[in-house]
Amino acid sequence: MVAALDASKVQITKTTTPKEKLPNDQLVFGKTFTDHMLEIEWTAEAGWGTPKISPYHNLSLDPSTCVFHYAFELFEGMKAYRDKDNNIRTFRPIKNMERMNKSAERIALPTFDEEELLKLIDQLILTDESFVPQGAGYSLYLRPTMIGTTASLGVGTPDKALIYVIASPVGPYYGTGFKPVALEATDYAVRAWPGGVGNRKLGANYAPCILPQLEAAKRGYQQNLWLFGEEGYITEVGTMNVFFAFKNADGTKELVTAPLDGTILEGVTRDSIIQLCQEKLSSEWTVNERKFTMAEVKERADKGELIEAFGAGTAAVVSPIKIIGWKGEDIEVPLAAGDSGELTKSVAEWIRAIQYGEVEYKDWSRVAK
Amino acid sequence: MVAALDASKVQITKTTTPKEKLPNDQLVFGKTFTDHMLEIEWTAEAGWGTPKISPYHNLSLDPSTCVFHYAFELFEGMKAYRDKDNNIRTFRPIKNMERMNKSAERIALPTFDEEELLKLIDQLILTDESFVPQGAGYSLYLRPTMIGTTASLGVGTPDKALIYVIASPVGPYYGTGFKPVALEATDYAVRAWPGGVGNRKLGANYAPCILPQLEAAKRGYQQNLWLFGEEGYITEVGTMNVFFAFKNADGTKELVTAPLDGTILEGVTRDSIIQLCQEKLSSEWTVNERKFTMAEVKERADKGELIEAFGAGTAAVVSPIKIIGWKGEDIEVPLAAGDSGELTKSVAEWIRAIQYGEVEYKDWSRVAK
Numbered sequence: 001m002v003a004a005l006d007a008s009k010v011q012i013t014k015t016t017t018p019k020e021k022l023p024n025d026q027l028v029f030g031k032t033f034t035d036h037m038l039e040i041e042w043t044a045e046a047g048w049g050t051p052k053i054s055p056y057h058n059l060s061l062d063p064s065t066c067v068f069h070y071a072f073e074l075f076e077g078m079k080a081y082r083d084k085d086n087n088i089r090t091f092r093p094i095k096n097m098e099r100m101n102k103s104a105e106r107i108a109l110p111t112f113d114e115e116e117l118l119k120l121i122d123q124l125i126l127t128d129e130s131f132v133p134q135g136a137g138y139s140l141y142l143r144p145t146m147i148g149t150t151a152s153l154g155v156g157t158p159d160k161a162l163i164y165v166i167a168s169p170v171g172p173y174y175g176t177g178f179k180p181v182a183l184e185a186t187d188y189a190v191r192a193w194p195g196g197v198g199n200r201k202l203g204a205n206y207a208p209c210i211l212p213q214l215e216a217a218k219r220g221y222q223q224n225l226w227l228f229g230e231e232g233y234i235t236e237v238g239t240m241n242v243f244f245a246f247k248n249a250d251g252t253k254e255l256v257t258a259p260l261d262g263t264i265l266e267g268v269t270r271d272s273i274i275q276l277c278q279e280k281l282s283s284e285w286t287v288n289e290r291k292f293t294m295a296e297v298k299e300r301a302d303k304g305e306l307i308e309a310f311g312a313g314t315a316a317v318v319s320p321i322k323i324i325g326w327k328g329e330d331i332e333v334p335l336a337a338g339d340s341g342e343l344t345k346s347v348a349e350w351i352r353a354i355q356y357g358e359v360e361y362k363d364w365s366r367v368a369k
Numbered sequence: 370m371v372a373a374l375d376a377s378k379v380q381i382t383k384t385t386t387p388k389e390k391l392p393n394d395q396l397v398f399g400k401t402f403t404d405h406m407l408e409i410e411w412t413a414e415a416g417w418g419t420p421k422i423s424p425y426h427n428l429s430l431d432p433s434t435c436v437f438h439y440a441f442e443l444f445e446g447m448k449a450y451r452d453k454d455n456n457i458r459t460f461r462p463i464k465n466m467e468r469m470n471k472s473a474e475r476i477a478l479p480t481f482d483e484e485e486l487l488k489l490i491d492q493l494i495l496t497d498e499s500f501v502p503q504g505a506g507y508s509l510y511l512r513p514t515m516i517g518t519t520a521s522l523g524v525g526t527p528d529k530a531l532i533y534v535i536a537s538p539v540g541p542y543y544g545t546g547f548k549p550v551a552l553e554a555t556d557y558a559v560r561a562w563p564g565g566v567g568n569r570k571l572g573a574n575y576a577p578c579i580l581p582q583l584e585a586a587k588r589g590y591q592q593n594l595w596l597f598g599e600e601g602y603i604t605e606v607g608t609m610n611v612f613f614a615f616k617n618a619d620g621t622k623e624l625v626t627a628p629l630d631g632t633i634l635e636g637v638t639r640d641s642i643i644q645l646c647q648e649k650l651s652s653e654w655t656v657n658e659r660k661f662t663m664a665e666v667k668e669r670a671d672k673g674e675l676i677e678a679f680g681a682g683t684a685a686v687v688s689p690i691k692i693i694g695w696k697g698e699d700i701e702v703p704l705a706a707g708d709s710g711e712l713t714k715s716v717a718e719w720i721r722a723i724q725y726g727e728v729e730y731k732d733w734s735r736v737a738k
Contacts (some may be wrong), residue, residue, distance in 0.1 A: 071575060
């Protein structure tokens with residue numbers, strides 16, 4: 001009998017040596033962690049084992065474990081926010097669970113009941129509730145992770161796996177307000193391709209991204225913009241989805257992002273922005289998921305039709321873009337609101353208000369209890 | 370001052386609880402390991418630390434370590450063979466070290482002096498010399514591995530890393546003689562792409578390969594054959610390079626394998642086969658690294674011009690192919706020597722004789738001392 005994941009069986013062992021909490025201004029993304037972590041072991045024979053919340057500790061693994069050799073690993077990125085009533089809220093966490101299961105399926109790791117893992121994550125959040133920072137832009141970054149733990153060098157389906165969740169108190173991605181970034185368009189390296197795994201949140205998609213980012217940094221750009229194919233389709237920026245806003249000759253405007261064609265990460269922030277913009281923007285706007293190229297961006301920038309552009313992801317929510325280096329030339333992106341475009345600023349605020357529970361919108365904000 | 374890798378500094382701590390050795394017929398690939406392992410830590414600040422050979426043990430790593438999240442990991446596969454004078458020999462190990470450094474560069478992990486790591490691997494082999502099995506087809510499989518060990522969720526260049534080497538006594542890939550395999554050509558999933566990392570031995574290339582292998586297995590095929598592009602170019606088989614032999618109307622013959630265009634793993638066995646065949650085959654043969662398609666294989670099989678085909682890699686050396694399923698049809702590959710083609714059989718024997726030190730060829734066999 002193979003057991004399903006069951007949150008009600010959780011065993012909680014509390015730390016006897018609580019950590020000192022850092023002041024908000026010393027928080028570095030993903031560097032310090034809370035007192036506890038969540039773990040659930042899986043075996044092909046027995047299914048999901050007893051969920052355990054216990055003091056944060058090292059993982060002890062045989063050096064032949066498949067996660068070290070064949071990248072049997074996937075993760076999610078989520079944040080928990082403290083609202084004005086001191087509730088702790090997560091933002092559309094079911095989307096992360098659904099994506100995590102899709103990632104697991106793609107590399108032959110086990111799937112799980114999504115609501116059960118959310119209940120366990122809520123338990124972890126409540127156990128470490130005192131680590132969720134106060135203040136605008138502050139949150140508790142959550143990192144659900146799944147690794148294959150079979151100790152064998154044979155390349156095959158793992159018969160053992162581990163879900164674990166760790167949590168790191170984090171500050172706003174930009175110290176005060178926005179800091180628009182300069183991007184370099186990358187055409188010599190390719191992040192993802194049709195028939196590949198670029199639409200899944202696998203470890204495999206990340207290590208190969210560092211070199212192009214280092215190359216961009218050498219030439220003074222903070223991030224790279226991934227192009228695809230001879231056409232130079234715009235796909236993603238660094239580790240975020242990307243949006244461009246154009247105005248047309250007739251005064252109408254368009255917000256555009258690459259379609260989910262299998263090469264694009266299915267970002268929760270991306271999906272949220274599309275939905276919010278479809279609902280909130282005036283009738284002069286259309287919101288499109290369509291293919292578009294670097295050449296189109298350049299042409300419309302030259303004609304004065306590029307309004308603004310931004311990256312979108314959990315860490316920064318939205319990240320305004322000021323410059324794109326392409327074929328030895330810098331394309332300037334307008335920053336009508338100072339450090340970002342007007343739409344970029346609005347989108348960031350719409351999402352922030354939902355995340356911090358100031359505005360209730362659909363079922364997007366989940367209160368941990 | 371950043372230290373280079375220095376084999377002369379090795380510290381050896383021997384086990385006090387030696388393991389029982391398994392009889393040859395109980396050896397399973399990559400499942401049991403020798404008494405010791407080699408480790409060398411690296412930091413950006415200090416460079417390569419003191420190499421340590423110590424009893425085989427678990428790795429203890431913070432759950433935020435970048436190897437678990439972003440696949441900062443790469444490996445090599447090598448074998449050590451016992452010759453008739455009880456020397457232990459590795460086969461072209463410098464090729465593995467060169468490839469390991471290329472893999473490291475591609476994901477921003479540190480490189481190292483190749484000869485120094487070989488000296489350390491020799492030390493490990495000699496420390497665990499009693500685990501190198503006797504007998505034709507038996508060997509000690511060596512797994513040099515490098516992982517990023519920075520404990521941080523920030524996606525960036527690791528400032529800490531670990532090389533480790535573990536060793537597993539293994540038997541012949543096929544119990545007695547060859548077992549030709551049936552392949553299914555895969556066109557719905559793509560292993561590698563120009564501008565990607567398919568030519569590097571990264572963990573990232575392996576987990577995504579399981580699903581197509583499971584799909585092939587469902588339909589009764591043992592491995593999958595990776596095609597690329599609308600043209601259906603033949604690239605690799607499972608986790609091996611692949612060779613096809615054709616005869617022409619004029620009686621000449623051709624051995625062909627895919628070229629190193631950035632999407633093909635630069636196999637040591639592949640390279641060895643090309644060199645040996647160029648030297649040893651009669652003048653009626655040509656050996657070509659060129660693009661060729663599944664349609665060409667099918668057409669030539671129909672005309673009776675397909676002579677044989679085999680996969681090539683460290684684990685199996687050569688793996689004869691008997692059937693390729695493509696577009697709902699099974700293409701039969703001749704097996705003139707019974708369980709393989711004649712050339713497949715010769716190639717396997719040429720390489721075996723060098724690996725076991727029966728034939729000295731160039732500097733391809735290195736004696737550990």
